[in-house]
Amino acid sequence: VNISVRKRNAAATRAAILASARQAFARSGYxxxxxxxxxxxxxxxxMLVNRYFGSKEQLFAEVVSTTMQSTRxxxxxxxxxxxxxAGMAEALVGxxxxxxxxxxxxRITLNSASSERAAEIARDLLEEHYYSTLAAVxxxxxxxxxxxxxxxxxxxxxxxxxxxxLPALDDAPTVARLIAPLFRQLLNPGPP
Amino acid sequence: VNISVRKRNAAATRAAILASARQAFARSGYxxxxxxxxxxxxxxxxMLVNRYFGSKEQLFAEVVSTTMQSTRxxxxxxxxxxxxxAGMAEALVGxxxxxxxxxxxxRITLNSASSERAAEIARDLLEEHYYSTLAAVxxxxxxxxxxxxxxxxxxxxxxxxxxxxLPALDDAPTVARLIAPLFRQLLNPGPP
Numbered sequence: 256v257n258i259s260v261r262k263r264n265a266a267a268t269r270a271a272i273l274a275s276a277r278q279a280f281a282r283s284g285y286x287x288x289x290x291x292x293x294x295x296x297x298x299x300x301x302m303l304v305n306r307y308f309g310s311k312e313q314l315f316a317e318v319v320s321t322t323m324q325s326t327r328x329x330x331x332x333x334x335x336x337x338x339x340x341a342g343m344a345e346a347l348v349g350x351x352x353x354x355x356x357x358x359x360x361x362r363i364t365l366n367s368a369s370s371e372r373a374a375e376i377a378r379d380l381l382e383e384h385y386y387s388t389l390a391a392v393x394x395x396x397x398x399x400x401x402x403x404x405x406x407x408x409x410x411x412x413x414x415x416x417x418x419x420x421l422p423a424l425d426d427a428p429t430v431a432r433l434i435a436p437l438f439r440q441l442l443n444p445g446p447p
Numbered sequence: 448v449n450i451s452v453r454k455r456n457a458a459a460t461r462a463a464i465l466a467s468a469r470q471a472f473a474r475s476g477y478x479x480x481x482x483x484x485x486x487x488x489x490x491x492x493x494m495l496v497n498r499y500f501g502s503k504e505q506l507f508a509e510v511v512s513t514t515m516q517s518t519r520x521x522x523x524x525x526x527x528x529x530x531x532x533a534g535m536a537e538a539l540v541g542x543x544x545x546x547x548x549x550x551x552x553x554r555i556t557l558n559s560a561s562s563e564r565a566a567e568i569a570r571d572l573l574e575e576h577y578y579s580t581l582a583a584v585x586x587x588x589x590x591x592x593x594x595x596x597x598x599x600x601x602x603x604x605x606x607x608x609x610x611x612x613l614p615a616l617d618d619a620p621t622v623a624r625l626i627a628p629l630f631r632q633l634l635n636p637g638p639p
Contacts, residue, residue, distance in 0.1 A: 358557065364610055365554055374612055381613065400625055403607060403615030408629075411603020415595060418556055420566055421573065423595030433592055436636070437600075437629050444628070 271297040272304055277318045281359045284366030285315055285373035315367075316376050322360030323380065328409065329388045339392060340438035341431075347409055348431040351416040358418055381406065392442060401441045408437060463489040464496055469510045473551045476558030477507055477565035507559075508568050514552030515572065520601065521580045531584060532630035533623075539601055540623040543608040550610055573598065584634060593633045600629060 275297035279288035290311050294301040308314040327350055333342035350356050367373035389402040412434065415421045424430050467489035471480035482503050486493040500506040519542055525534035542548050559565035581594040604626065607613045616622050 358560065361553075361606075362557055365550065365557055368550065368610060377611060378613065381611065386615075397621055397625060399615040400618065400621050403613050404604070404622070404625055404629070406613065407603035407607040407616070408600055409603065410606040411599035411601065412596070414553075414602040414606065415599040418560065419569060419573065421570065421595050421598070423578075423591040424599070426592065429589055429592050430596070433589060433596055433633075433636070436632050437596070440628050440632060441625075444625070 268297075268299060268303070269307055272299065272307060272314070273318060273321065276314050277321070277359055277363075280315060280318055281362035281366065284363070284368075285311075285370040287366070290314070312372065312376065315373060316380060319360070319363060319377055319380050320384070322357075322363065323384050326384060326388075329385065334388070334392050338435075340442055341435045343438050344431045344434040347412055347434060348416075348427045351413050352427070353417065353420065356413070356417065358413075361414070361418065395444060397444075401444065405438065405441045408434070408441070460489075460491060460495070461499055464491065464499060464506070465510060465513065468506050469513070469551055469555075472507060472510055473554040473558065476555070476560075477503075477562040479558070482506070504564065504568065507565060508572060511552070511555060511569055511572050512576070514549075514555065515576050518576060518580070521577065526580070526584050530627075532634055533627045535630050536623045536626040539604055539626060540608075540619045543605050544619065545609065545612065548605070548609065550605075553606070553610065587636060589636075593636065597630065597633045600626070600633070 272293065276288070276293045279293045279296065282288070290304050291301045293314070294304045297304075304314065308317060328343045328346045330346075333339055333346060336342050364374075364377055367377075385406060386399070386402055389405065390398065393401055412424070412430075416424045416430075464485065468480070468485045471485045471488065474480070482496050483493045485506070486496045489496075496506065500509060520535045520538045522538075525531055525538060528534050556566075556569055559569075577598060578591070578594055581597065582590065585593055604616070604622075608616045608622075
């Protein structure tokens with residue numbers, strides 16, 4: 256087997272393990288999902304899973320990373336545009352269209368809620384993925400709280416548009432138009 | 448057995464069935480939870496569950512109703528106060544303190560996501576619980592969309608403060624102060 260085939264196989268094996276782990280963590284949470292079960296569903300051995308990912312903790316972190324889709328709101332292009340709030344609102348409406356983004360991230364977080372270690376990993380990843388990016392655009396006082404509320408608004412729109420399917424939020428252009436001033440308020444807070 | 452004892456027993460039985468159903472729906476979702484299993488955990492027969500609640504659908508609706516805690520934001524007192532947005536922000540921060548409101552509502556919705564009937568019931572209840580109340584305070588254009596976004600913001604703060612435990616949202620007074628203008632914008636939208 257030459258090197259490029261080995262590389263391709265390694266990438267395919269890695270992807271298969273990640274997909275299997277994502278399903279298992281979504282279904283059973285961090286504590287409930289076992290490395291052996293994840294390996295079996297991916298058609299590999301538990302030893303191989305550990306060789307690829309180091310530990311169940313690291314595998315969990317990789318999976319949770321892949322569910323953090325909201326980075327699509329915080330692209331360079333949107334953040335450097337004349338009206339970042341409008342761009343973010345439009346992107347948010349896009350990723351929360353029915354059937355657009357899978358809700359695995361919510362499932363994993365909820366079903367892992369009993370594990371303090373899993374919550375810690377998720378919090379660290381949120382900070383790593385978003386805070387550094389948001390810090391660059393959020394000026395003025397309480398920047399960290401405003402970043403947190405921005406993430407809360409994103410999560411809430413995902414819940415109500417995707418999870419619940421609230422009819423009042425069906426109309427994408429109207430929703431985007433109404434979300435933009437909320438983002439604007441969080442990016443550049445005016446007088447209270 | 449006199450009437451008041453019978454009534455008390457009926458109320459206790461009803462409460463036991465609801466508690467058992469809440470656990471079962473949170474764990475297994477609408478399709479996965481069986482009336483027989485719910486009855487057994489409550490120490491009664493499936494026939495009695497149906498006598499009390501009519502059907503699994505109606506039992507599900509009752510359980511989901513009990514999880515809709517956000518009505519505590521929309522009390523007469525808050526809505527008729529001089530600054531409803533500030534009152535709602537304070538109430539939201541109160542109900543999303545760590546360990547305050549159980550996350551069963553999220554668990555039930557997520558784990559029932561595969562059932563179209565369960566989603567329909569949840570949407571109907573949301574409309575029944577919130578829309579009529581919100582319609583009374585939301586004037587001007589796009590009132591239904593703004594009501595939906597208000598619910599999204601509430602859900603998102605619950606996710607980030609309770610489910611994820613985001614450290615940036617720990618400080619209750621600061622969070623309440625920053626949420627108030629967002630509610631204000633949704634209640635009385637200014638220029639975009």
